[in-house]
Amino acid sequence: MATTVTAATLTSTITEVITLNGQAHGNTNIQEVASQGEASSRIMSVATADTILMNFGTADSAGTIVGDDMKYIRITNLDDTNFVTLSYYNGAASYFKIKLQAGESHLFMNNQMAIGDTALADMTMVKGQADTLACDIEIATITS
Numbered sequence: 001m002a003t004t005v006t007a008a009t010l011t012s013t014i015t016e017v018i019t020l021n022g023q024a025h026g027n028t029n030i031q032e033v034a035s036q037g038e039a040s041s042r043i044m045s046v047a048t049a050d051t052i053l054m055n056f057g058t059a060d061s062a063g064t065i066v067g068d069d070m071k072y073i074r075i076t077n078l079d080d081t082n083f084v085t086l087s088y089y090n091g092a093a094s095y096f097k098i099k100l101q102a103g104e105s106h107l108f109m110n111n112q113m114a115i116g117d118t119a120l121a122d123m124t125m126v127k128g129q130a131d132t133l134a135c136d137i138e139i140a141t142i143t144s
Contacts, residue, residue, distance in 0.1 A: 079135035
């Protein structure tokens with residue numbers, strides 16, 4: 001079966017703007033990644049117990065992203081009150097955590113991570129855990 005999807009360029013724009021004491025500060029950074037052919041967007045609920053958000057592997061399958069093809073992932077906490085803890089794994093027990101406050105986003109544009117002074121390795125999974133009540137999150141992914 002031949003595809004009818006035409007690959008396109010991903011454009012990610014991050015802009016910070018703040019004025020302090022009448023002086024404007026901030027910047028705009030634009031990242032473009034050519035030849036991207038897959039996009040996904042999902043809103044899901046994260047429980048107060050560990051919830052698997054996505055897996056990384058070597059082949060496309062349900063809930064799994066090909067790690068080497070991953071170019072952009074954004075996770076946004078859609079809750080207006082509660083935080084979510086995100087855990088990024090690069091093995092069964094190796095992970096780091098970040099706190100995603102209400103309304104905040106976290107993004108990354110490759111699947112490499114390290115714990116402490118260890119060597120970079122492919123991410124294997126991302127989990128989330130809501131603080132006091134289940135929270136909705138949005139996950140946007142772009143892969144080649």
